[in-house]
Amino acid sequence: MLYELKAKGKSIRAIARETGHSRNTVRKYLRAEGIPEKNRILEEVQNLIHTKTLSL
Template sequence: MRAEGKSIREIARLTGHSRNTVRRYLRGEFSPEKGTRKSRGSKLDPFKPFLQERLQEGIYNARCYSNFYKKRDTVGRTIPILKDYVKDFRPPKQVPAVLRYETKLGEYA
């Protein structure tokens, strides 16, 4: 667009970018390709086999696991990380059965 004689302000308006961004492109300081990020693992990754064993035993309380981390003095003691991981493995809550007790009008009184 610059070669066509358009100003930086006009290019910015047409492309929706700021004027500073257009200037960086024109100077060659800015590449249009996005970089790829490395995926990093969770703090729980080294302990997932241990957690899986405990989940198979039926222990779904995240507080029990946080005590284990405190004893080992390791990174990843935070409860929210543990809760999010354990939540997927918990069995659904069962609604208690309710037996309705109905009487005729005035009979119970």
């Protein structure tokens, strides 16, 4: 969705206003060429929690 809005010539500020995200978030996603997958983020968090639990 972000890419379509940007392709239509909308500014980052206008995209942020329309989507409800901050300008920095919109800019980050446009630069990264994609939105991180939720499963991948969840997996990373679970690995961090597991690692901390093992080190206690």
